[in-house]
Amino acid sequence: MDARMINFSNQKMWNPLLRFLHLYVISYVYLFIFTSQFSPLEGVYKNGVLWLCKNIFRHPKVEYIMMxxxxxxTLDYWVVVVNVLFAAVAAIVILLIDKKQRTFKDLHWFTVVVVRYYVAMIMLSYGFAKLHDGQFPVNSIxxxxxxxxxxxxxxMVWAMMGASKGYTFVSGLLEVIGGLLLLFRRTKTFGALFSMTVMINVALLNFFYDVPVKIFSSHIVLFCLFIVSGDAMALYRFFVLHQPSQLRFQKRxxxxxxxxxxxxxxKCLVIAFFIFSSSSxxxxxxxxxxxxxxxxxxxxxINNxxxxxxxxxxxxxxxxxSPSRTKVILNNDSIKAFQSVLDTEKKALMLRKIDHQELYAYLHYNTQKDSIIFTGNKGRDSVKIKTIRKKKEDYPLNKRGFHWINEYPVNK
Known part of the structure; x- marks a missing residue:
């Protein structure tokens, strides 16, 4: 009798808490989706958070740095803080309004669908960008x-990815596969686990190589966890307990x-839109x-x-x-960057100081055997510069290529 009373009292205590956590997670998911990257509301919401930072939280130094x-x-982290607070408020308000004490299973199911399509869009977008000189182009000179x-x-990450088209292509292909798997109910759990595995590696690169996409990539990993959360017990029974198990399948x-x-x-229109917009x-x-x-x-x-x-x-x-940028490395290893115009018909290179109209140098070039000679003016001085051209394919990083057999490692 006493044990049953204690159990009943525990149920009464835990039921509201679990319902709050359930609503809290769902509220946070929608707040992030509608106010983060790729959302048209991102700018409006960030301006609102900026106002809160300066007028409520008393942090006047926070700025909205666009592009x-x-x-x-700093503002992005404040957005996360505000989302955490707003999600808690939204969950509490819904609990107070809801007199029937519903479990919101249908809302959870619908939210999983929304998150599936959102993560799929992200995976396809970043995946297709890696397949062909998009996110990680070939290393420049x-x-x-x-x-x-x-x-x-x-x-270093960009140089590593740009050095291998094959590795970059496969990385993008894995992201595309994960995104496609998430678009279908029968493969959503596998797609979420697959995408989470891929995105954990991306998030680790972001964290440990200081790539400023830590917040976003971490949320994509958490969203994948949210998708599989409904099948957590089934996965635990199958993978850990080695017991027969069946994933839930939500029929139409x-x-x-x-x-x-x-x-x-x-659904076909949405999938076609995702693929068309991402594969551009x-x-x-x-x-x-x-x-x-x-x-x-x-x-x-110079001057003879x-x-x-x-x-x-x-x-x-x-x-x-670059067609419009040229750098000059001086003898003391300092670097000067210029706006440039290269006229191949006149065989002329014009250099201007960045953000200035002042002409820095005007040079004609011609090829003599293995050397290229630039002649012209640098300011008021006449110059003649004899150079040897080094192309991308001349660098060991690009020349080495792939080898099945290596008697000794080439690590220099």
């Missing part, structure tokens, strides 16, 4: 000339044919860079006087890696 390329700004010790950890409840046809048609990167063609290469200076002559290699005003290398 920063980082998803881990500037990157190839950068010393490993001078790279940022994030730059539409009893009329026109409803089923409408749902199937809508497959048709991206990197711009052709005329005269691309690292031009190693053999002789630098050859500048020795230990003189800081002399040039060491000219790096042409």
């Amino acid at each position: 920063t390329g980082s998803g881990d700004t 500037s990157r190839l000339e950068e010393r490993v010790g001078d790279m940022s950890p994030m730059g 409840t539409s009893d009329k044919k026109w409803k089923r046809v409408t749902l199937i048609s809508l 990167m497959l048709f991206y063609t990197p711009p052709v860079v005329p005269m691309e290469g690292a031009y190693i200076v053999d002789k630098f002559i 006087q050859e500048i020795p290699c230990n003189d800081s005003i002399g040039w060491k290398k000219i790096l042409i890696s």
Whole structure:
């Protein structure tokens, strides 16, 4: 009698708590989806959070930095804090309003569907971007000339991925497979486990190589966990206890044919939209860079006087890696970046200081055997620069290629 009373009292105590946690997670999921990356409401919501930071939380130094390329700004972390608070408030309000003490199973099922499609969209978007020179393009001349010790950890990741088209392609293919599996109910659990495995590796790279997508990638991993949470016991019985188990399968409840046809048609349209919008990167063609290469200076002559290699005003290398950007490495290893215009018809290279209209140098170039000679003016001085061109395929990182057999490791 006493034991049953204690059990009954525990049920009364835990039932509201479990319902709160259930509603809290669901509320947080929707807050994140509707206010994070890819959402049209992101800007509006961030401005609202910014107002809260400055007027309620008293953090006036927080800024909304648009087009920063980082998803881990101070404001982004404040968005997470506000979402945590709002989700708790939303859960409490729903519990107070709900007099029937419902379990919200249908809401949970619908939320899983929303999360499935959201994660699938993300996986397809990032996956297709890796299949063809999208997220990780082939290393530029500037990157190839950068010393490993001078790279940022994030730059190291981009250099590693850009060095191997095969590895990048397979990484993208795995993300695409995970996204496709999530689009169908019969494969959703496998798709969530598959995508979570792939995204854990992505999140670890983001955390330990300081890539500023830590918040977003962590949430994608958690969303995959949310998708499989309903099958947690079945998975535990099968993988740990080695007992027969069966995953839950939510059948369509539409009893009329026109409803089923409408749902199937809508789903096909959504899948087609996801694939079409995400696969646009497959048709991206990197711009052709005329005269691309690292031009190693053999002789630098200014006003008919050859500048020795230990003189800081002399040039060491000219790096042409973009149609509109050129870098010059001086003899003291300092780097100057310029806006550039390369006229292949006139065989001329024009350099301007970035954010200035001032002309820095105007050079004509011509090829003589294995060397390229630039002649023209740098400011008021006449210059003649004899160089040797080094192309992308001349770098050991690009020349080595793949070998089935290696008698000794090539690690230098």
